[in-house]
Amino acid sequence: MVRIYFFLINLNYLLVSSKKLTFGSNVIHNKEMISKLQYKKEISKKLKERAINEGFVISGIASIPGSSRLKLRTNALDRWLSNNHHGDMKWMEAQRRKNICSLLKNAKSVLSVGFSYISSQDNNNNFFKVGKFSQGEDYHKVIYKKLKNIGKWINDEIPDCKWKICVDTSPLLEKAWAEESGLGWIGKNSNLINTNYGSWFTLGFLILTKELIPDKPYQSLCGKCDKCIEHCPTEAIIEPFVVKSDLCIAYHTIENRAKTIPKNIEENLNGWVAGCDICQDVCPWNKSVPLNNTFETTPKEWIKNLNIDSLSWDDKTWEKNLKGNTLKRIKPWMWRRNIKANLKNK
Numbered sequence: 001m002v003r004i005y006f007f008l009i010n011l012n013y014l015l016v017s018s019k020k021l022t023f024g025s026n027v028i029h030n031k032e033m034i035s036k037l038q039y040k041k042e043i044s045k046k047l048k049e050r051a052i053n054e055g056f057v058i059s060g061i062a063s064i065p066g067s068s069r070l071k072l073r074t075n076a077l078d079r080w081l082s083n084n085h086h087g088d089m090k091w092m093e094a095q096r097r098k099n100i101c102s103l104l105k106n107a108k109s110v111l112s113v114g115f116s117y118i119s120s121q122d123n124n125n126n127f128f129k130v131g132k133f134s135q136g137e138d139y140h141k142v143i144y145k146k147l148k149n150i151g152k153w154i155n156d157e158i159p160d161c162k163w164k165i166c167v168d169t170s171p172l173l174e175k176a177w178a179e180e181s182g183l184g185w186i187g188k189n190s191n192l193i194n195t196n197y198g199s200w201f202t203l204g205f206l207i208l209t210k211e212l213i214p215d216k217p218y219q220s221l222c223g224k225c226d227k228c229i230e231h232c233p234t235e236a237i238i239e240p241f242v243v244k245s246d247l248c249i250a251y252h253t254i255e256n257r258a259k260t261i262p263k264n265i266e267e268n269l270n271g272w273v274a275g276c277d278i279c280q281d282v283c284p285w286n287k288s289v290p291l292n293n294t295f296e297t298t299p300k301e302w303i304k305n306l307n308i309d310s311l312s313w314d315d316k317t318w319e320k321n322l323k324g325n326t327l328k329r330i331k332p333w334m335w336r337r338n339i340k341a342n343l344k345n346k
Contacts, residue, residue, distance in 0.1 A: 043158060044213040047111060050153050054146045056113040056204070057197055057292070060181030060215040064100055064107050064207075069217060073176035073186075074098050080242065087245035089255060094171040103172065104164040104207040109214070111150070111206040112181035114192075115143050116292040118200035121299055128306040128339065131250065131275020133202060134326040135299035141324075142296050143167045143204035150206060161210035167203075174203050182215035188240040189228035189279035195221065198286035221285075228279035233268040237279065249276035253338050254330055266341045273306070273338040274327050300325060311339055 044061055051059035077097070086092045096102040100110070117139060122132050133139065147165045154161055166172050175192045179185055183203075184194035191199040222240075229237045236247035245251040249272050252265045261269075280286055302310075302321045313321075318332035330338075 040211065040213050043210075046157065047150070047154070047212070050150055051111065051113045051146075054149055055115070055294075055296075056146065057116045057201060057290070058114040058183050058194055060112050060178075060183050061212050062110045062112065062177055062180040062182075062217075063211070063214040064109060066177070066180045067217065070173070070176055070180060073173055073179075076241070077173065085238075085242065085244045085246075087251060087255065088257065089245065089251075091171070097171040097173055100172060100177070100207060103166065103170060104162065104209065106162075106209045107164075107207045108210055109208045109212040110177050110181060111208065111212075112178045112183050113143070113147070113204045113206075114178070114183055114194065114197065114201035115139060115146070115204065116197055116201045116290070117297050118198075118289060118291055119293050119297040119299065120291050121293070121297075121304075127271060127308075128273045128310075128342065129271040129277075130273065130303050130306065130327070131277055132200065132280075134275060135303050136297040136325075137295070138324055138326045138328075139202045140167050140169065140326065143202065147204050147206055154206075154208070158210055161208055163209070164207045166205040166207060170205075172205060174205065177205060178203050180214075180217050182218055185218040185220040185222075186241065187220075187228065187283070187285075188222050188226065189232075189237055189283065190241060190243045191280060191283075193221070193283070193285050194218075195285065196289065198289045199280050199283060200286060200289055225284060227282045227284065231282045232279055233270065234265060249278075253334075257334075259337065261337065261341045267345055269338075269342050269345065271342060273335065273342060274330055308339070308343070311336060 048059040048061065080086065081093055101107045117133050117136060119136065122135060144165055144167050147167070151163050151165065154163055166174075168174070175186050175190075178192050184192045187193040187199065192203065193199045194201070226240070229240065234247045234249060236243050236249070238244045238247070245255070246262075247265070249265060249269060252261050253272060253274050253276070300321070313332070315332045318335060322328040
């Protein structure tokens with residue numbers, strides 16, 4: 001009996017000790033979880049602040065693979081492509097665009113940023129018009145340099161995190177991921193719109209292998225407004241959120257490699273020789289936005305003074321002027337084509 005009594009006492013002691021150990025390990029585990037969550041919150045906040053300090057006006061984070069919204073955007077892209085609304089922009093057909101992980105193995109998060117290009121000096125040349133996004137320095141290089149600086153910061157602050165820069169030319173659903181990151185919503189003119197900065201900004205991305213705290217995606221605030229659709233002179237916005245490229249002035253002045261511009265486009269150029277801002281100019285969200293008056297957004301002198309004399313420029317003059325500018329995508333012969341097309345209706 002005595003042996004049984006001591007056996008029961010020892011058994012009870014072991015059970016109590018086991019419960020204490022389990023409780024203790026649970027407390028430690030919970031503390032570790034809280035500590036990891038707190039770290040993710042802090043590093044996510046610092047990363048977005050770093051982006052703002054680098055010169056971006058907005059920044060946000062999305063988790064990969066994202067919400068069901070990404071699937072809807074991917075389906076919308078498929079419909080757009082199947083209807084051949086992308087014209088000759090065959091690079092839009094890249095399958096990698098639908099899978100962000102094809103750009104960086106083990107990708108977990110995306111930092112999305114917006115660089116404002118709107119300046120008080122934007123060219124108001126009523127004779128030959130150039131899209132505001134392209135009047136200053138080449139935004140690809142500007143954004144890339146800023147993102148690379150953030151990448152160097154990541155190397156110091158999050159050394160186990162790999163990263164990849166994506167700026168415009170990468171096969172990525174850019175506006176969809178920017179929307180997912182809380183930068184804005186995709187408007188009826190297909191541009192990303194932010195309540196504070198309108199749509200006057202270009203996008204950049206850092207794909208990361210670190211799990212971070214995602215921001216809440218934007219909800220559309222276009223409402224019943226159809227101004228962009230109503231004011232497009234070529235009716236390129238064939239339905240809300242769908243732009244048919246071969247009806248778009250910007251497409252024809254920048255991407256179209258044909259020797260002539262279609263007559264229905266030519267008759268509606270109204271001075272546009274590189275891009276077109278009509279659907280953005282009429283957007284209510286763009287009426288009052290902060291300006292970004294830096295050397296990066298200051299219009300080039302030749303753009304401010306572009307006139308009929310440019311028809312006499314040889315290729316070397318064009319190449320000199322276009323150096324360091326986004327518009328070098330438009331070849332000299334295309335500039336002459338666009339200018340001549342405008343003069344037919346002046």
